[in-house]
Amino acid sequence: MPVPRLWLRDGAAARALAPWAGCYGAVTALRRHAYERGWLARPRLPVPVIVVGNLFVGGTGKTPFVAWLVGQLQARGWRPGVVARGYGGRAGVGPVSVGGDSDPAEIGDEPLLLARRTGAPVYVGSDRAGAVAAAHEAGCDVVVSDDGLQHYRMRRSAEIVILDAERRLGNRRLLPAGPLRERPERLREVALVAVNGEPIPESHHAFRLQAGVPQAVDGSPRPWPGGPAHLIAGIGRPAEFFATAAAAGYRAAARHPFPDHHAFRARDLAFQDEHPLLMTEKDAMKARYLPQAQRAWYLPAQLIPSAALGEAVAGLIERTMAEASG
Numbered sequence: 001m002p003v004p005r006l007w008l009r010d011g012a013a014a015r016a017l018a019p020w021a022g023c024y025g026a027v028t029a030l031r032r033h034a035y036e037r038g039w040l041a042r043p044r045l046p047v048p049v050i051v052v053g054n055l056f057v058g059g060t061g062k063t064p065f066v067a068w069l070v071g072q073l074q075a076r077g078w079r080p081g082v083v084a085r086g087y088g089g090r091a092g093v094g095p096v097s098v099g100g101d102s103d104p105a106e107i108g109d110e111p112l113l114l115a116r117r118t119g120a121p122v123y124v125g126s127d128r129a130g131a132v133a134a135a136h137e138a139g140c141d142v143v144v145s146d147d148g149l150q151h152y153r154m155r156r157s158a159e160i161v162i163l164d165a166e167r168r169l170g171n172r173r174l175l176p177a178g179p180l181r182e183r184p185e186r187l188r189e190v191a192l193v194a195v196n197g198e199p200i201p202e203s204h205h206a207f208r209l210q211a212g213v214p215q216a217v218d219g220s221p222r223p224w225p226g227g228p229a230h231l232i233a234g235i236g237r238p239a240e241f242f243a244t245a246a247a248a249g250y251r252a253a254a255r256h257p258f259p260d261h262h263a264f265r266a267r268d269l270a271f272q273d274e275h276p277l278l279m280t281e282k283d284a285m286k287a288r289y290l291p292q293a294q295r296a297w298y299l300p301a302q303l304i305p306s307a308a309l310g311e312a313v314a315g316l317i318e319r320t321m322a323e324a325s326g
Contacts, residue, residue, distance in 0.1 A: 003058060003167065007179040010171040017177035025174045028150070028182060035152040043129040045143075046136040048157035048324040049083075050316075053149025055186060056170060056179050059236015059260060060162040061196035061303075063110045063282065064209055066146045068303040069160075070118040072313055073142060078321065079120075081135030084111045084146040086124030087261055094125015095134040109261060109285045110146060117281075128154040142321065150181055158320045159190040164237070165197025165206070191316055194309055205309040209240075211248035212300035217277075217284045218293040225276055228253035229297075232269070232279035234262035234286075241280050245299060250278060258283075266290050 006013040034040045052066050066082065073080040086096070086108035098107050098115040107124045115122040121138040123131035128151055132143050148154055149161065163169070170179040187193055193203035214224040228251040233241040238257035246252070253275040258268070262283070269277060269292040277296035279287065284298035305313070 003170070003179060006177075007170045007173075008167065010173065014171050014173055014177045018173065021174040021177035024176070025183060028174075032152045040153070042153050042155050045129060045132050045155050047132065047141055047143055048320050049132060049143045049145055049155065050158045050160065050320060051145045051148050051154075051156045052160045052162065053145075053147050055149070055161055055182055055184070056164065056167060057175070057181060058179070059240070060164045061207075061209060062162045063113065063146060064301050064303045065160075065162055065194060065196075065207070066144055067114055067117045068207075068305070069313065070114070070120050070144055073144070073317060074118075074120070076317060078317075079139055079141050080118075081121040081123065081132075081138060081140030081143045082111070082114050082118070082146055083128050083131035083135060083143055083148070084108065084114070084122070084124050085126060085128070085148070085151075086111050087147075091124045091126075093127045093130070095123040095127065095131035096125055097134070097138075098122035098124060104285045105263065109282050112285045113282050114146065116285075142324070157324060158192075158316055160192045160194060160316075161187060161190050163193060163195050163200070163202055165195050165200050168200055168202065192312055199306075205306065205312050207303050207305045207309055209244060209301040210304050211244050211250075212302045214278065214297040214299055215284075217279070217288050217296040217298055219288070222297075224297055227251070227275065229276045229278040230254050230256060230269075230271055232256045232258070232277055232283060234258035234260060234264065234283045235280055236260045241299075244301070245278060248299070250299070262286075264290060266292065269296070 070080045098111045100116045104112050111122050111124045123134045125131050135143050174180050195203050195206040199206045216222040231252045242255050264286045279298050281298045281300050
């Protein structure tokens with residue numbers, strides 16, 4: 001869903017919706033307080049959980065960050081797993097194990113991407129505590145939650161919030177008057193705020209996403225043919241993918257934005273020309289069995305952390321795992 005303009009500036013429309021935002025904030029705060037005080041039960045979890053989430057609705061680069069964080073844990077000798085809700089899938093309560101050949105219609109596109117990218121055990125379902133337990137039974141000694149910052153029932157050892165450098169916190173108002181799921185003050189309570197883009201006042205722990213080498217959607221070793229391409233993006237911010245592709249030197253025959261988590265059908269990609277198709281890695285998860293897969297490639301996004309972010313994450317991992325061991 002495109003971000004409404006009223007969410008990016010504090011105009012009359014946003015102020016008119018302020019009473020509803022106040023109600024939303026009160027309910028959210030009450031739920032969180034109820035879990036923290038023990039009025040609502042939170043299962044104890046067998047391993048530490050690091051939550052990577054958003055305050056701003058929509059895409060911020062969270063999934064590439066989760067994949068990178070899992071790699072950082074693996075490089076230090078830990079055995080991480082990943083849990084996710086499985087947005088757009090039909091996993092239900094779960095937990096459902098995600099393999100490299102899982103159907104994204106069943107488990108969601110992002111969990112499939114994470115399973116294929118990291119090789120770590122991935123579990124989806126609305127019962128995240130159950131998914132964490134399943135990951136532990138599979139041999140994981142730490143779990144990364146892809147989203148779930150507002151899933152207060154799930155205990156967590158550390159929280160990381162991802163912000164987009166361009167939109168930051170929008171007009172700083174809660175839904176529906178603004179784009180935020182929780183108040184801006186929530187940033188003071190998390191272990192780390194990571195920024196997709198240049199450093200901003202909220203944090204200097206930044207990263208950027210760099211395009212990798214195009215890969216064939218159907219898994220074959222076909223090289224990229226070159227020339228103009230149909231650029232396809234069904235993510236939170238299609239314009240970001242289009243800009244990344246342009247910066248890497250890929251020319252656009254046409255740009256095709258789709259809603260986030262769009263379930264691609266053959267008719268969506270039935271372009272009446274011979275130009276190749278270039279899409280995001282997340283979209284490739286759903287397009288690999290379509291007839292057009294043989295003329296489609298995806299552009300993997302490589303996360304490049306700043307030195308400050310790398311040091312902060314290293315420290316967070318060390319503290320989190322030391323506390324769990326102690």
